[in-house]
Amino acid sequence: MSDSQVAAVQGEVHDPGLRHHFAExxxxxxxxxxxxxxxxxxxxxxxxxxxxxxxxxxxxxxGEFAAASQTLSWKLGATNTAVLICSSLxxxxxxxxxxxxxxxxxxxxxxxxxxxxxxxxxxKSIEYKEKFERHHVPGASFEFHEIIPGHHQQYANPQHAQxxxxxxxxxxxxxxxxxxxxxxxxxxLLLMSWKGRFTPEYxxxxxxGGLYWHxxxxxxxxxxxxxxxxDLHK
Amino acid sequence: xxxxxxxxxLKTYFAVWIALLAGTALTVVAAQIDLRPFNAxxxxxxxxxxxxxVALFFMHVKGSSERLTKLVVISALFFLLILLGxxxxxxxxRSWS
Numbered sequence: 472m473s474d475s476q477v478a479a480v481q482g483e484v485h486d487p488g489l490r491h492h493f494a495e496x497x498x499x500x501x502x503x504x505x506x507x508x509x510x511x512x513x514x515x516x517x518x519x520x521x522x523x524x525x526x527x528x529x530x531x532x533x534g535e536f537a538a539a540s541q542t543l544s545w546k547l548g549a550t551n552t553a554v555l556i557c558s559s560l561x562x563x564x565x566x567x568x569x570x571x572x573x574x575x576x577x578x579x580x581x582x583x584x585x586x587x588x589x590x591x592x593x594x595k596s597i598e599y600k601e602k603f604e605r606h607h608v609p610g611a612s613f614e615f616h617e618i619i620p621g622h623h624q625q626y627a628n629p630q631h632a633q634x635x636x637x638x639x640x641x642x643x644x645x646x647x648x649x650x651x652x653x654x655x656x657x658x659x660l661l662l663m664s665w666k667g668r669f670t671p672e673y674x675x676x677x678x679x680g681g682l683y684w685h686x687x688x689x690x691x692x693x694x695x696x697x698x699x700x701x702d703l704h705k
Numbered sequence: 706x707x708x709x710x711x712x713x714x715l716k717t718y719f720a721v722w723i724a725l726l727a728g729t730a731l732t733v734v735a736a737q738i739d740l741r742p743f744n745a746x747x748x749x750x751x752x753x754x755x756x757x758x759v760a761l762f763f764m765h766v767k768g769s770s771e772r773l774t775k776l777v778v779i780s781a782l783f784f785l786l787i788l789l790g791x792x793x794x795x796x797x798x799r800s801w802s
Contacts, residue, residue, distance in 0.1 A: 497770075501770070501771045501773075504771060504774065505771060505773050505774060505777065508773075508774050508777040508778065509777055511777075511781070512777050512778075512780065512781035515781040515782075515784075515785055516781070516784060516785065516788070519784075519785045519788050519789065520788070522789065523788055523789055523792050523793075526789065526792075526793060527792065527793070527796050530793075530796060530797070531796075545733065545736070549729060549733050552729045553726060553729060556722065556725045556726055556729065557722070559722075559725070559759060559763055560718060560719070560722040562763070563718050563762075563763045564715075564718065567711070567714065567715060567718070570711075571711050681763075681764075682764055685759050685760070685763045685764045686764075688759060689756045689759050689760065692752050692755045692756050692759070693749075693752050693756065695729075695732070695752075696732050696736070696748035696749070696751070696752050697748075700732065700733070700736035700748055702744065703736040703737055704736065704737050704738055704739040704740075704744070705739070
């Protein structure tokens with residue numbers, strides 16, 4: 472007779488933090504975590520389609536992709552990568568603080584995560600503004616007069632460069648949307664932590680929110696070299 | 706989480722954080738050097754190492770008590786590989802005929 476079966480039989484002395492359809496806390500936690508992982512698997516396929524489109528067009532129009540990529544600021548991109556990596560650290564510290572019952576550290580790290588997320592979006596908006604000013608936004612007013620890196624006097628085809636910028640805006644835009652949702656989630660987690668809802672026994676929402684945040688970080692880890700660093704040496 | 710003492714996992718988190726920042730610096734430096742056809746391969750390898758570090762240590766895939774988590778991660782990667790691998794092998798071989 473396992474512990475879970477015993478716990479199921481003893482339904483009368485009910486743990487208030489345990490939903491009635493779970494036998495024990497551990498099972499409840501694992502079910503939530505698994506649910507988040509399955510959602511993240513669907514996110515992998517969702518972003519995977521865009522990465523696939525990117526790879527196909529990058530192969531077709533490599534010169535234009537390099538020329539367009541070099542109009543982006545790799546310094547801002549690298550800064551944003553560092554910001555997200557730091558936010559992933561604060562998230563994992565928040566999870567740790569929740570698991571070990573350190574309330575001040577938990578709240579502090581959640582606040583830091585939200586601030587770093589906003590810094591990321593702030594830098595992203597500076598980059599977007601520059602794209603609008605330089606007419607690098609796909610559409611009727613799109614203009615592109617750049618030479619293909621490594622090819623003297625050969626101008627990039629603006630139609631093909633436009634595909635790069637379309638992929639740039641879709642991929643970074645959907646990533647930014649995930650960041651906005653993530654910041655919303657963390658504001659909610661911060662409010663719950665402030666009310667003292669999380670204990671070393673029950674902190675699953677912090678852990679699940681953390682999984683989501685780290686996933687969004689992983690997407691950016693791939694977006695940064697793919698979008699900002701094409702043929703930078705030429 | 707459960708298998709380790711709390712303080713040792715804190716050390717791991719900071720070590721991974723340093724490694725991720727170093728990886729970012731390395732990608733930027735590698736992109737400035739002409740490695741002929743290998744620039745993209747180097748950039749993607751570094752990105753994959755960074756993503757693996759995040760998944761294993763920050764997302765606790767390593768040491769996870771739930772084996773189903775690993776199954777979900779592996780099947781997600783498997784289907785991503787089918788998506789990218791089969792699409793790219795199609796486009797890469799279209800000029801053969």
